[in-house]
Amino acid sequence: MAFVQPLIFTVLTVAAFSMAGLRFKRIYENIRMGQPEPVKGSLRNMILLALGQKKMFRNLIPALLHLAVYTAFLLTQVELLEIFLDGFTGRHRLIYYAVQDSAFGKGLYIAIISGIEVLSLLAFAATLAFLARRNLLKVLRFVKSEMNGWPRLDGNIILYLEIVLIAAIFTMNGADEALHRAEGKGSYGFLLSGNAVWLLFSGFSPETLAVLERVGWWFHILVVFSFLNYLPFSKHLHIMLAFPNAYFTRVSGNGQMRNMPEIQREIQSMLDPSALSGEALPPPDQFGAKDVQDLSWKQLLDAYACTECGRCTAACPANQTGKKLSPRKIMMDTRDRMEELSLNRQKHGPDHQDGKALLGDYISTEELRACTTCNACVQECPVSINPLSIILELRRHLILDQSSAPESWTQMFTHVENNGAPWQFAQSDRDKWISQTEA
Amino acid sequence: MANPTLTRVPTMAEMAASGEQPEILFWVGCAGSFDQRAQKVTGALVRILNQVGIKFAVLGQEELCTGDPARRAGNEFLFQMMAAQNIATLEGYGVKKIVTACPHCFNTLKNEYPVLGGNYTVLHHTSLIQDLLDSGRLSVEGGLFKGKRITFHDSCYLGRANDIYEAPRAAMAALDAELVEMRSCKSRGMCCGAGGAQMFKEAEPGKEEVNHARTAEALDVKPDYVAVACPFCNTMMSDGVKYADRQDDVRVRDIAELVAEAAGLFG
Numbered sequence: 001m002a003f004v005q006p007l008i009f010t011v012l013t014v015a016a017f018s019m020a021g022l023r024f025k026r027i028y029e030n031i032r033m034g035q036p037e038p039v040k041g042s043l044r045n046m047i048l049l050a051l052g053q054k055k056m057f058r059n060l061i062p063a064l065l066h067l068a069v070y071t072a073f074l075l076t077q078v079e080l081l082e083i084f085l086d087g088f089t090g091r092h093r094l095i096y097y098a099v100q101d102s103a104f105g106k107g108l109y110i111a112i113i114s115g116i117e118v119l120s121l122l123a124f125a126a127t128l129a130f131l132a133r134r135n136l137l138k139v140l141r142f143v144k145s146e147m148n149g150w151p152r153l154d155g156n157i158i159l160y161l162e163i164v165l166i167a168a169i170f171t172m173n174g175a176d177e178a179l180h181r182a183e184g185k186g187s188y189g190f191l192l193s194g195n196a197v198w199l200l201f202s203g204f205s206p207e208t209l210a211v212l213e214r215v216g217w218w219f220h221i222l223v224v225f226s227f228l229n230y231l232p233f234s235k236h237l238h239i240m241l242a243f244p245n246a247y248f249t250r251v252s253g254n255g256q257m258r259n260m261p262e263i264q265r266e267i268q269s270m271l272d273p274s275a276l277s278g279e280a281l282p283p284p285d286q287f288g289a290k291d292v293q294d295l296s297w298k299q300l301l302d303a304y305a306c307t308e309c310g311r312c313t314a315a316c317p318a319n320q321t322g323k324k325l326s327p328r329k330i331m332m333d334t335r336d337r338m339e340e341l342s343l344n345r346q347k348h349g350p351d352h353q354d355g356k357a358l359l360g361d362y363i364s365t366e367e368l369r370a371c372t373t374c375n376a377c378v379q380e381c382p383v384s385i386n387p388l389s390i391i392l393e394l395r396r397h398l399i400l401d402q403s404s405a406p407e408s409w410t411q412m413f414t415h416v417e418n419n420g421a422p423w424q425f426a427q428s429d430r431d432k433w434i435s436q437t438e439a
Numbered sequence: 440m441a442n443p444t445l446t447r448v449p450t451m452a453e454m455a456a457s458g459e460q461p462e463i464l465f466w467v468g469c470a471g472s473f474d475q476r477a478q479k480v481t482g483a484l485v486r487i488l489n490q491v492g493i494k495f496a497v498l499g500q501e502e503l504c505t506g507d508p509a510r511r512a513g514n515e516f517l518f519q520m521m522a523a524q525n526i527a528t529l530e531g532y533g534v535k536k537i538v539t540a541c542p543h544c545f546n547t548l549k550n551e552y553p554v555l556g557g558n559y560t561v562l563h564h565t566s567l568i569q570d571l572l573d574s575g576r577l578s579v580e581g582g583l584f585k586g587k588r589i590t591f592h593d594s595c596y597l598g599r600a601n602d603i604y605e606a607p608r609a610a611m612a613a614l615d616a617e618l619v620e621m622r623s624c625k626s627r628g629m630c631c632g633a634g635g636a637q638m639f640k641e642a643e644p645g646k647e648e649v650n651h652a653r654t655a656e657a658l659d660v661k662p663d664y665v666a667v668a669c670p671f672c673n674t675m676m677s678d679g680v681k682y683a684d685r686q687d688d689v690r691v692r693d694i695a696e697l698v699a700e701a702a703g704l705f706g
Contacts, residue, residue: 254600321642372637379599412508
């Protein structure tokens, strides 16, 4: 019967990776719905922002809590390697027994597992703190209206899963340590399970311990598989997409709006018809963005990379003063609309029009109009998401396609066009200040 | 009595007519040209430029809105129209270097005109003032503002859009005043509420005006002066101070005004 566990493990592994793979493929295709946008690859940005969490440290306490969970997660991947090897071969602690005769190898193994244990304990404390911040302290950015329902539950589910995962790790190592000792082999030497955690298991019989170790081991890997398949449906996808999102950096700075060459050409030909030679380009179907496929692939990647932390919304002057705008909601709406559109296209064919759009059905004019373009949301995002660029493309559509502007903006446009200034002053009075200054 | 050499404002057209080329173009901007409050900042910068003997000129009636508020509102056609006309004017005069007291003009000229064919070295006036003070070309007497509490309100289009946080602070350091920072400052600085063409419309429904909230943050640090570096921030913060009924003891001043005054240029 020794083959049963490896067989189940192999089947589960293939199933988990296949299911997750299909889902990741869908996300990739959804991002590819977007328009081209030039980007540059920046390893530096990826190392500083994603790997190094540089911007998280704008808020020290959440940064430290997050760092505990993040480093525990990273280091656990090493242990996961052994779990996979054990799973496929049906062996137990394959790497440990392979290296146990080498003082260096064994020392390194013990150090890594001990490191995982210490970080897991810190991550456990951090997870409790996160749960408290979301549910007891109700930190403002976690209880904004766009977090009602699924987003709030999603945030909590991840935290509960983390607790199960950490409990499984300590059950696995603690029971294994107790068993190891009961079998007269002494201690593995892991820092926490070897010195404290195993005592919790010391009263059990070797048979029970063997079962407990298996329970911990299987729970661990099952949580990993669940997590892998839950991730792409969750805001937690950021643990993967933060990396490409930080790597692909925008070519233009925060102060620069995307140029619209089609309009630039139009104006050039108006002002100087002789300047443009050659073919006249057909006018585009529409201007700015109305729906998700009008946005750039980078803007769509941004939406999937968002973990709904709300640092953008907390920093937004419009949101702070009670306006409807929330930059986080802009990102959530973009992602949710992508999901809806791709689901509808899957059901009804790739050319299906569902009669809905990001602008109007998800994001209202009132939200867009509240933006002061101050870049605070862009500045605060730990993973280089730019909600402002989406707001501005939607604003373009409102004005250029729907001629929808508040009356005072229409007047401002008229003044700029006729008087060269946003107010109703005559252009001939523009230099009046000179005589006043010189007088 | 104003010193006529301090307040002289040559135009590009005059210079071109006499075959001269200024060292730098002073882009005044719509607010600096038309808004009475901002005109004083324009006057302060003119005095500074004349004091240090920088050969400058303005476009006068040939200057047009850069198109920033139109573009941020979503009206790309109008922006492109303004940009094309301004670039034609600037190219016509062979302009290479520009200084402006408006962060919105600064950002548009510096970051958004190059792709349309307008490439210039663009300075915000706070950077120029910092250079002048650092190089000793401009010197100020500390006495006037000694012991006064000054807090600087960062402009979004200087700070987050262009990473200029130190120049205005360095310029103020010369005043020998007590510089105090607000709760949110530099890259965390809260917007005054005017950007993104908000200046030209009523705010959307909410519980508070942005400029009132920002002014409250400024008043929290008990300043004698709220220093600004943008004509729109100036309006917003001045209105905020009036709303809080503190206009008698808290003054809103542009960096150029503070420095020109400390340098005795208003004689």
